[in-house]
Amino acid sequence: MLREQFPGLKVKVHGKPLVYLDNAATAQRPQVVIDAINNYYLYNNANIHRGVHSLSESATELYEQARVSMAKLINAPSAKDLIFVRGCTEGVNLVAQTFVRSRLKADDEILISHLEHHSNIVPWQILCEQTGAKLKVIPMNDQGELVLDELDQLLSAKTKFMSVVHVSNALGTINPVKTMIQAAHDKGIPVLVDGAQATPHIKVDVQDLDCDFYTVSGHKMYGPTGSGVLYGKAEHLNAMPPYHGGGEMISKVTFESSIYNAVPAKFEAGTPNIAGGIGLGAAAEFMMSVGMDKIAQRDQALRAYAEQALLQVPGLRIVGTAEHKSPVFSFVIDGIHAHDIGTIIDHHGVAIRTGHHCTMPIFQYFGLAGSCRASFAFYNTEKEADVLVESLLKAIAMFE
Amino acid sequence: MSDLSKLYKATILEHNRNPRNFGKPDSWTHEAEGLNAVCGDLVHVYLTIKDHVLEQVSYAGESCAISMASASMMTEFSQGMTTQQWRHHFELFKQLMDKAGRVDSFPELGVVNTLVTVKKFPSRIKSATLCWYALAAAIDGQPTATTE
Numbered sequence: 369m370l371r372e373q374f375p376g377l378k379v380k381v382h383g384k385p386l387v388y389l390d391n392a393a394t395a396q397r398p399q400v401v402i403d404a405i406n407n408y409y410l411y412n413n414a415n416i417h418r419g420v421h422s423l424s425e426s427a428t429e430l431y432e433q434a435r436v437s438m439a440k441l442i443n444a445p446s447a448k449d450l451i452f453v454r455g456c457t458e459g460v461n462l463v464a465q466t467f468v469r470s471r472l473k474a475d476d477e478i479l480i481s482h483l484e485h486h487s488n489i490v491p492w493q494i495l496c497e498q499t500g501a502k503l504k505v506i507p508m509n510d511q512g513e514l515v516l517d518e519l520d521q522l523l524s525a526k527t528k529f530m531s532v533v534h535v536s537n538a539l540g541t542i543n544p545v546k547t548m549i550q551a552a553h554d555k556g557i558p559v560l561v562d563g564a565q566a567t568p569h570i571k572v573d574v575q576d577l578d579c580d581f582y583t584v585s586g587h588k589m590y591g592p593t594g595s596g597v598l599y600g601k602a603e604h605l606n607a608m609p610p611y612h613g614g615g616e617m618i619s620k621v622t623f624e625s626s627i628y629n630a631v632p633a634k635f636e637a638g639t640p641n642i643a644g645g646i647g648l649g650a651a652a653e654f655m656m657s658v659g660m661d662k663i664a665q666r667d668q669a670l671r672a673y674a675e676q677a678l679l680q681v682p683g684l685r686i687v688g689t690a691e692h693k694s695p696v697f698s699f700v701i702d703g704i705h706a707h708d709i710g711t712i713i714d715h716h717g718v719a720i721r722t723g724h725h726c727t728m729p730i731f732q733y734f735g736l737a738g739s740c741r742a743s744f745a746f747y748n749t750e751k752e753a754d755v756l757v758e759s760l761l762k763a764i765a766m767f768e
Numbered sequence: 769m770s771d772l773s774k775l776y777k778a779t780i781l782e783h784n785r786n787p788r789n790f791g792k793p794d795s796w797t798h799e800a801e802g803l804n805a806v807c808g809d810l811v812h813v814y815l816t817i818k819d820h821v822l823e824q825v826s827y828a829g830e831s832c833a834i835s836m837a838s839a840s841m842m843t844e845f846s847q848g849m850t851t852q853q854w855r856h857h858f859e860l861f862k863q864l865m866d867k868a869g870r871v872d873s874f875p876e877l878g879v880v881n882t883l884v885t886v887k888k889f890p891s892r893i894k895s896a897t898l899c900w901y902a903l904a905a906a907i908d909g910q911p912t913a914t915t916e
Contacts (some may be wrong), residue, residue, distance in 0.1 A: 708776075
């Protein structure tokens with residue numbers, strides 16, 4: 369059983385079996401990921417790309433093998449097109465500052481969507497402050513789907529870059545990013561896709577999407593926290609200046625000047641999160657061995673079941689009802705605040721997220737301060753959806 | 769009684785259902801907003817202070833039951849106090865709600881002592897204290913308060 373491979377799911381909370389439905393915040397990790405991290409610290413602990421001694425060589429090999437695994441997972445043309453980063457947030461900031469910034473002048477435009485996480489809003493706002501550029505937003509409808517009729521008009525002569533989320537963390541909406549990228553490319557506009565919530569659920573093929581950049585968060589796809597990759601087209605990465613200066617990213621340093629290393633080392637200053645990178649590679653291998661098609665299928669079965677179960681709860685309203693969705697449910701219940709629900713159902717072992725989920729503009733659209741969010745992963749069960757519903761009914765009873 | 773039942777005990781649920789002094793008043797002399805950025809709780813406190821006395825204390829906002837009940841109790845509790853008396857009680861309240869504190873009640877705080885059960889839910893303490901910080905900010909002429 370796949371579920372058995374996730375030791376974190378075996379803990380008890382308030383004496384009840386854990387029902388972990390906060391996967392969009394961070395997923396649980398399989399034993400193979402934990403083992404890969406331990407294996408590095410126990411038997412291969414050395415710095416990478418530095419020593420000639422055996423341990424340094426084996427650590428380097430493990431780290432670079434992880435890069436290859438991640439490249440396979442998202443079908444990048446080469447492992448060299450992947451930069452190890454701390455997560456999507458760092459990936460977006462890196463692209464904003466080293467790729468987009470030099471292309472902007474005052475009154476140019478950057479296009480994002482209403483469904484973005486704060487991490488794909490704020491880096492662009494900072495860039496706008498630095499350059500005098502303007503941030504434009506693709507609107508969404510009441511279902512939480514992007515209104516793409518307006519995309520063509522929003523991709524104007526002033527648009528220099530588009531950055532859009534693949535799957536919404538708050539509502540679960542799966543955006544038709546391939547079509548959107550095509551529309552932007554027709555006008556010569558490069559595109560970054562924030563894949564934080566996509567890689568755990570659906571097969572991602574960066575060559576098929578033809579995106580210029582794609583960010584992956586390790587801890588959302590069953591890997592370690594503080595790990596992730598930024599994919600970029602080789603032509604872009606080669607032309608971009610470094611992001612951080614330091615060791616590893618140079619090939620020669622004198623006090624007069626430095627010569628930068630080749631990609632990807634150019635963007636990986638300092639000793640990286642070696643164990644995290646190795647763990648992430650193990651997560652990628654794990655997902656490929658399960659099969660992304662199987663994961664996506666299981667997700668959709670859970671989504672259908674959980675949606676029907678939740679709709680049986682009196683006074684419950686699901687926020688975000690897009691046709692194409694991952695198994696993420698934002699919901700509100702009449703007369704009970706999300707934080708109260710979160711606290712009460714925690715006592716029944718059920719872990720969900722409450723609040724604005726780092727997507728305040730989405731909830732401003734719906735006139736809400738926030739919501740409850742139950743986010744499923746393939747290892748969750750139909751029975752757990754039932755426990756969620758039972759615990760919600762108990763919360764309602766408490767407030768009656 | 770379980771910790772959970774103690775948290776959502778009758779007093780708190782009753783104040784949540786029938787909040788006292790709730791809503792923006794027609795007039796006031798002092799106001800401040802309390803914002804808990806992490807969870808999104810927002811409480812607005814309005815005061816009418818005359819000769820250093822809190823003649824009218826009201827609040828508005830949208831937040832959880834703990835936050836609503838705490839604000840409702842606070843308005844009833846604070847009305848009629850001088851600002852100096854209120855500050856003294858605020859210090860006691862902070863001690864009451866201090867995670868590391870050992871005191872479970874202060875006779876001076878009366879019904880407000882009900883809120884001590886929130887201490888067993890560390891992630892919710894700020895829900896209970898936000899409105900008090902907002903009231904303190906309003907007295908001090910500060911536009912906003914946070915519990916950070």
